[in-house]
Amino acid sequence: xxxxxxxxxxxxxxxxxxxxxxxxxxxxxxxxxxxxxxxxxxxxxxxxxxxxxxxxxxxxxxxxxxxxxxxxxxxxxxxxxxxxxxxxxxxxxxxxxxxxxxxxxxxxxxxxxxxxxxxxxxxxxxxxxxxxxxxxxxxxxxxxxxxxxxxxxxxxxxxxxxxxxxxxxxxxxxxxxxxxxxxxxxxxxxxxxxxxxxxxxxxxxxxxxxxxxxxxxxxxxxxxxxxxxxxxxxxxxxxxxxxxxxxxxxxxxxxxxxxxxx
Amino acid sequence: xxxxxxxxxxxxxxxxxxxxxxxxxxxxxxxxxxxxxxxxxxxxxxxxxxxxxxxxxxxxxxxxxxxxxxxxxxxxxxxxxxxxxxxxxxxxxxxxxxxxxxxxxxxxxxxxxxxxxxxxxxxxxxxxxxxxxxxxxxxxxxxxxxxxxxxxxxxxxxxxxxxxxxxxxxxxxxxxxxxxxxxxxxxxxxxxxxxxxxxxxxxxxxxxxxxxxxxxxxxxxxxxxxxxxxxxxxxxxxxxxxxxxxxxxxxxxxxxxxxxxxxxxxxxxxxxxxxxxxxxxxxxxxxxxxxxxxxxxxxxxxxxxx
Ligand SMILES: Nc1ncnc2c1ncn2[C@@H]1O[C@H](COP(=O)(O)OP(=O)(O)OP(=O)(O)O)[C@@H](O)[C@H]1O
Ligand SMILES: [Mg+2]
Numbered sequence: 001x002x003x004x005x006x007x008x009x010x011x012x013x014x015x016x017x018x019x020x021x022x023x024x025x026x027x028x029x030x031x032x033x034x035x036x037x038x039x040x041x042x043x044x045x046x047x048x049x050x051x052x053x054x055x056x057x058x059x060x061x062x063x064x065x066x067x068x069x070x071x072x073x074x075x076x077x078x079x080x081x082x083x084x085x086x087x088x089x090x091x092x093x094x095x096x097x098x099x100x101x102x103x104x105x106x107x108x109x110x111x112x113x114x115x116x117x118x119x120x121x122x123x124x125x126x127x128x129x130x131x132x133x134x135x136x137x138x139x140x141x142x143x144x145x146x147x148x149x150x151x152x153x154x155x156x157x158x159x160x161x162x163x164x165x166x167x168x169x170x171x172x173x174x175x176x177x178x179x180x181x182x183x184x185x186x187x188x189x190x191x192x193x194x195x196x197x198x199x200x201x202x203x204x205x206x207x208x209x210x211x212x213x214x215x216x217x218x219x220x221x222x223x224x225x226x227x228x229x230x231x232x233x234x235x236x237x238x239x240x241x242x243x244x245x246x247x248x249x250x251x252x253x254x255x256x257x258x259x260x261x262x
Numbered sequence: 263x264x265x266x267x268x269x270x271x272x273x274x275x276x277x278x279x280x281x282x283x284x285x286x287x288x289x290x291x292x293x294x295x296x297x298x299x300x301x302x303x304x305x306x307x308x309x310x311x312x313x314x315x316x317x318x319x320x321x322x323x324x325x326x327x328x329x330x331x332x333x334x335x336x337x338x339x340x341x342x343x344x345x346x347x348x349x350x351x352x353x354x355x356x357x358x359x360x361x362x363x364x365x366x367x368x369x370x371x372x373x374x375x376x377x378x379x380x381x382x383x384x385x386x387x388x389x390x391x392x393x394x395x396x397x398x399x400x401x402x403x404x405x406x407x408x409x410x411x412x413x414x415x416x417x418x419x420x421x422x423x424x425x426x427x428x429x430x431x432x433x434x435x436x437x438x439x440x441x442x443x444x445x446x447x448x449x450x451x452x453x454x455x456x457x458x459x460x461x462x463x464x465x466x467x468x469x470x471x472x473x474x475x476x477x478x479x480x481x482x483x484x485x486x487x488x489x490x491x492x493x494x495x496x497x498x499x500x501x502x503x504x505x506x507x508x509x510x511x512x513x514x515x516x517x518x519x520x521x522x523x524x525x526x527x528x529x530x531x532x533x534x535x536x537x538x539x540x541x542x543x544x545x546x547x548x549x550x551x552x553x554x555x556x557x558x559x560x561x562x563x564x565x566x567x568x
Binding site for chain 1: 279316317318319320334335336337338339341342344346348350352353354355356357361365366368369370371414417
């Protein structure tokens with residue numbers, strides 16, 4: 001049994017690149033609409049909530065609400081773009097388009113494919129997160145260097161949420177199940193993790209729980225980076241995110257073996 | 263067979279889904295350079311066996327060796343030297359023909375330069391030179407099938423596993439694929455082919471294995487199987503009541519099968535049978551040499567659906 005699972009893990013450190021490049025080639029053909037679509041929602045939120053609520057909220061944690069929100073939006077967009085890429089695009093490649101089946105005819109393993117898909121989804125997070133950062137910087141709510149500092153965390157956040165979504169698509173029989181994941185897990189996380197308002201507004205028992213969620217760790221790293229402050233215990237947050245990225249990777253690869261290689 | 267010349271070896275392989283047995287204690291081996299056919303009706307287990315050779319389905323009992331690698335534990339290593347034509351195409355529809363070859367070549371770790379070097383000859387082999395920059399979604403079914411074949415050759419495989427390579431193609435396209443496969447055999451490739459076309463099996467396969475419900479019911483060279491199980495001309499008779507006719511010609515036939523409204527009569531002396539039927543203008547009588555279809559009918563008592 002152990003041998004069977006060993007045989008589906010990544011075969012080496014670079015096989016996944018071929019999967020990433022396949023997705024990049026497909027994306028290049030639709031890059032412009034894809035970018036605009038990715039950006040429209042977070043930017044609308046930034047302007048709508050930022051200006052609207054900004055008037056009511058005034059200063060928050062020693063900065064303007066819109067600057068506070070911009071950092072949260074970077075984290076949220078990293079989360080949503082990796083999640084959606086995995087739930088919809090990767091699921092289609094695994095299922096209806098049978099792209100993964102073709103890859104499994106070659107020397108790649110399932111683990112190579114999953115890894116390639118994760119890094120690809122994280123790349124899209126970097127794209128989306130950076131774009132919002134650029135908008136925030138142009139409006140003067142973040143410095144250009146701070147955007148660069150935030151990118152590694154944005155990438156890690158993308159890996160985390162792609163990895164979690166991989167478990168969902170490994171288990172879901174059809175698209176219809178994704179909505180549970182989105183509305184029961186992701187949407188609450190947006191409000192619990194300090195992305196749109198400080199976590200200190202929550203009841204203290206909820207705060208403890210919320211602090212364990214992956215998005216909270218991302219926000220706690222991205223916001224200080226964008227506001228050019230020192231983060232509290234960054235090593236802890238990075239470790240937590242790494243665990244959230246790595247464990248679901250192994251779980252989903254094992255689940256895919258059961259689903260696809262009977 | 264000498265181990266180094268055995269390309270595929272299955273020993274007592276078993277697989278079931280739920281409590282339904284799909285492959286039942288199947289054993290066969292394929293020598294290097296051979297074209298081996300798996301022949302059987304829908305649901306016989308052909309695709310399941312093809313996927314087992316690739317490590318995409320694990321047998322629950324028995325041993326599989328492909329290109330000297332144990333499968334599925336080291337199937338990844340074996341797959342580096344295998345080309346696959348699946349039953350249903352899984353090409354990249356949004357990509358062009360050339361891009362499909364590129365993307366697939368990269369999965370084998372080939373450099374862009376290496377792919378560029380082999381792509382033109384593959385396109386020529388598949389007669390797709392003029393379609394290199396056309397999106398796959400715009401190709402006809404036969405062209406897609408040829409592209410799948412070209413794609414399967416990108417890693418210069420020793421072994422080709424082809425699951426019904428010509429199903430759904432018109433006769434012209436089918437003959438084109440057969441001709442291409444013969445070229446590959448002449449180059450020394452080993453081919454495992456599944457099919458339910460008797461003609462395809464007879465034309466291409468050096469040896470074949472006839473399956474029914476996951477069990478091997480015959481194995482051997484096509485001519486040998488035909489000779490062994492039939493060995494005489496076949497007279498097909500339709501029209502009229504087959505059971506009544508059977509009584510009429512029974513004394514002159516070695517064996518008679520009724521399938522649907524057709525009567526198959528295996529007769530060492532066909533002229534005697536025809537004599538019995540003279541003047542029966544309601545009947546249509548066809549005399550022909552025996553083929554694999556007859557072997558299947560003889561062994562299972564029913565026709566292999568086309
Ligand atoms: N994943 C599966 N779960 C359950 N049963 C399956 C599965 N895959 C195949 N089967 C069953 O296994 C049997 C053999 O299927 P297989 O696809 O190998 O047949 P085949 O010989 O390739 O048929 P065809 O000529 O129609 O392609 C069929 O009865 C099919 O219903
Ligand atoms: Mg089949």
